[in-house]
Amino acid sequence: RMSRTLSENVRRFKHNDPADLRRVLEDALTEQKQDRQIFIAVESLYSMDGDIAPLSEILDVAHQLGASVIVDEAHASGLYGEHGEGVAVQEDVHGHPALLCTVHTFGKSFGCHGAVCATQPWLKEFLVNYARPFIYSTAPSLHTMVAMREAVEIVKERGEELRSEVFKRVGLFIEGLELGRGLSRMERSSSPIQAVRTPGNHFSVETAAFLRARRFDVRAIRAPTVPAGEERLRVILHAHNTENDVLQLVEAIRAVPDDLGSASEASQMEGTTGS
Numbered sequence: 001r002m003s004r005t006l007s008e009n010v011r012r013f014k015h016n017d018p019a020d021l022r023r024v025l026e027d028a029l030t031e032q033k034q035d036r037q038i039f040i041a042v043e044s045l046y047s048m049d050g051d052i053a054p055l056s057e058i059l060d061v062a063h064q065l066g067a068s069v070i071v072d073e074a075h076a077s078g079l080y081g082e083h084g085e086g087v088a089v090q091e092d093v094h095g096h097p098a099l100l101c102t103v104h105t106f107g108k109s110f111g112c113h114g115a116v117c118a119t120q121p122w123l124k125e126f127l128v129n130y131a132r133p134f135i136y137s138t139a140p141s142l143h144t145m146v147a148m149r150e151a152v153e154i155v156k157e158r159g160e161e162l163r164s165e166v167f168k169r170v171g172l173f174i175e176g177l178e179l180g181r182g183l184s185r186m187e188r189s190s191s192p193i194q195a196v197r198t199p200g201n202h203f204s205v206e207t208a209a210f211l212r213a214r215r216f217d218v219r220a221i222r223a224p225t226v227p228a229g230e231e232r233l234r235v236i237l238h239a240h241n242t243e244n245d246v247l248q249l250v251e252a253i254r255a256v257p258d259d260l261g262s263a264s265e266a267s268q269m270e271g272t273t274g275s
Contacts, residue, residue: 048225050195073102101120101123167192173249192236198231235249
């Protein structure tokens with residue numbers, strides 16, 4: 001039902017800004033019709049910048065103003081928490097009274113597919129009986145359920161070791177780019193999701209192609225997926241990447257010519273003019 005709500009009932013607050021969230025909620029409450037419920041939807045680990053939401057502060061604001069929070073842990077599941085449960089568990093806010101549910105997908109760290117909603121029994125019963133996507137979807141196959149269960153067990157058994165390895169790679173990547181010259185790393189992330197600024201769509205595409213030619217599968221993220229001027233290379237680091245893999249990637253990024261995009265763009269413009 002929330003997905004079909006009128007746009008006039010949707011409010012946005014500044015990214016990771018609890019003070020602005022409070023302002024937006026207070027404004028909404030002055031306009032709110034009787035018996036309306038306010039839901040706040042956030043990601044715990046953001047997929048583009050790789051930064052982490054201040055969940056504790058967001059939940060406190062929500063609780064003070066009578067709102068409920070839905071946390072998408074898609075990119076944090078497996079990476080944070082004692083057993084990979086996500087940021088809410090790591091920050092010890094999974095029992096917060098304003099937390100309605102956390103959503104965990106299995107297509108990232110867990111390496112399969114499917115998703116679960118971690119919540120209280122009453123909301124589980126509500127979703128089973130009223131959630132149209134659930135009711136009118138084919139049930140997951142047995143092998144999907146087995147894969148999900150085994151993925152969770154692997155993360156429980158080897159998660160600490162694997163998380164240690166992946167965050168070592170993150171540190172190596174950050175250190176390499178900070179010590180080097182060339183393209184700048186977006187500073188907000190200490191997670192395995194790293195972003196390197198490549199201003200302009202064309203420069204982003206050319207830079208990604210430059211790296212792919214050197215056998216690195218790095219993707220360009222262009223406007224309007226991200227705001228104009230914030231185009232970037234999106235780098236995802238994994239536990240199976242070796243230290244040498246990361247060092248070679250850093251060197252390849254540092255080797256990107258400053259005029260790569262402009263030279264190619266000029267060539268395209270000349271070709272267009274001559275046609």
